[in-house]
Amino acid sequence: MQILDGVAVSAHIKSQLKQEVEQLKANGGKTPHLAAVLVGNNPASEAYVGSKVRTCQELGFDSTLLRFDTDITEAQLLEEVQKLNKDKSIDGILVQLPLPDHISPDVVINNIDPSKDVDGFHPITQGKMLLGQKSFLPATPYGILLMLEHYNIDVTGKHCVVIGRSNIVGTPMTILLSRNANPGNATVTLCHSKTKNLKEITLTADVIVAAIGRPKYVTADMVKEGAIIIDVGINRIADATRKSGTRLVGDVDYEDVAPKSSYITPVPGGVGLMTICGLMKNTLEAAKQH
Ligand SMILES: NC(=O)c1ccc[n+]([C@@H]2O[C@H](COP(=O)([O-])OP(=O)(O)OC[C@H]3O[C@@H](n4cnc5c(N)ncnc54)[C@H](OP(=O)(O)O)[C@@H]3O)[C@@H](O)[C@H]2O)c1
Numbered sequence: 001m002q003i004l005d006g007v008a009v010s011a012h013i014k015s016q017l018k019q020e021v022e023q024l025k026a027n028g029g030k031t032p033h034l035a036a037v038l039v040g041n042n043p044a045s046e047a048y049v050g051s052k053v054r055t056c057q058e059l060g061f062d063s064t065l066l067r068f069d070t071d072i073t074e075a076q077l078l079e080e081v082q083k084l085n086k087d088k089s090i091d092g093i094l095v096q097l098p099l100p101d102h103i104s105p106d107v108v109i110n111n112i113d114p115s116k117d118v119d120g121f122h123p124i125t126q127g128k129m130l131l132g133q134k135s136f137l138p139a140t141p142y143g144i145l146l147m148l149e150h151y152n153i154d155v156t157g158k159h160c161v162v163i164g165r166s167n168i169v170g171t172p173m174t175i176l177l178s179r180n181a182n183p184g185n186a187t188v189t190l191c192h193s194k195t196k197n198l199k200e201i202t203l204t205a206d207v208i209v210a211a212i213g214r215p216k217y218v219t220a221d222m223v224k225e226g227a228i229i230i231d232v233g234i235n236r237i238a239d240a241t242r243k244s245g246t247r248l249v250g251d252v253d254y255e256d257v258a259p260k261s262s263y264i265t266p267v268p269g270g271v272g273l274m275t276i277c278g279l280m281k282n283t284l285e286a287a288k289q290h
Contacts, residue, residue: 001258002151004230004265006273009150013277014059017284021060024288030091032287033062034118034279035084037095039077039103040070044236045096052094055276061283064090074103078111085113091290092118092283097168115289118282121168130175136282141173143274144209144230146281148183153228153263156185161202163218163251164211165192169232173209198222208252216253220260229257229264232271 025031034056038049049065056063066080077099084093093116099105109117114124120138128135137145148155160177164170170190178188186207191198202208202222210218211232223229233251250267258264265271 001261002263004147004151004263004270006147006265006270009147010273010277012150013146014055014280017277017280018059020284024284025060030287030290031060031062032056032092032283033064033090034092034094034283035064035066035087035090037066037068037077037080037084037093039068039072039096039099042098044234045098049096052276052279055280056283059280061280062089070100072103074107077103077108081108081111085111085116088290090116091286092116092279094119094279116286118279118286119168120172120278120282126167126172129172132179132181136285137176137278138168138172139278139282140169140211140232140271140275141176142278142281143276144173144232144271145176145183146277147230147265147271147274151263153183155183155207155228158186158206158228159189159204160186160207160209161189161191161205162209162211163191163198163202164209164213164232165190166211169211170209173211177207177209210251212251214251215249216251216256218252218257220253220256223257223260225260226262227260229261230271231265231267234267234272 036049053063053065084090093112095108097105109121112122114122117125120136125135162170162174174188174190177186199222203224205227207228209230215235215237231250231252235249236246237249239247248268
């Protein structure tokens with residue numbers, strides 16, 4: 001079993017990005033600039049946005065963090081997004097999800113300029129991806145592809161089972177794994193909460209991508225010997241042995257599944273760090289285009 005080490009791979013990718021940005025600046029190019037929009041003070045969202053802003057600083061990107069109270073209206077938030085769309089200094093816009101219930105994430109995302117959609121959530125971005133046209137890739141699936149590439153894991157002809165069909169992870173992951181590209185060319189099955197015989201399906205998987213949002217849901221009895229396991233889940237569970245009283249676990253029962261797998265991503269230290277790499281690569285690409 002080999003751990004797919006998000007810490008090491010993201011450090012490698014970030015050092016490449018840092019060099020690229022230095023070169024871009026030295027050649028008179030634009031400093032990539034990411035704007036992050038945070039509504040409210042959900043602790044998980046604060047942590048995600050904080051690490052994205054810190055990574056910008058680390059790589060020599062500019063970053064702007066816009067914070068709003070939860071009582072901001074949808075119309076007011078859309079105005080703020082329009083300002084960012086028009087601001088020529090901004091290359092990428094990310095609106096941290098979830099938003100409060102009175103604001104539709106779809107409406108907000110649909111109002112982001114697709115040329116600044118570095119999270120890869122806009123319908124035009126996803127439509128282009130679906131058609132195999134050049135586009136930003138959704139940050140988490142993109143990060144997973146970068147991880148597979150780094151370890152030279154060829155999924156051609158393999159049976160990949162993606163569990164979870166969200167627009168930001170599961171569904172785009174199935175498209176990217178099955179497209180005629182490298183990484184790609186896999187045979188893909190998409191499972192969700194209405195899937196009847198999940199275990200039967202996962203037992204035939206050469207690769208499992210778990211994006212469910214349920215702690216330790218995938219157990220060893222669901223996994224074929226030698227399978228490749230990509231755990232997207234980030235779940236906080238109680239842990240009395242920790243000072244904080246909690247810890248993060250994935251959607252895969254790591255201790256149970258790891259001995260059976262050929263490769264596995266840990267949580268934390270796996271896909272989450274790769275997501276930030278995907279976001280940063282998209283932002284650099286946006287800056288080059290702008
Ligand atoms: N590492 C990262 O960078 C990163 C990025 C994004 C998300 N995440 C994490 O990844 C997880 C999934 O995120 P998401 O945004 O994709 O979640 P989501 O929108 O809640 O989607 C969850 C998906 O899992 C399916 N599902 C739920 N219970 C299931 C079950 N018992 N069997 C099979 N499928 C089941 C749901 O099916 P239905 O469609 O039928 O409801 C849904 O499609 C969360 O833990 C999230 O925190 C991590």
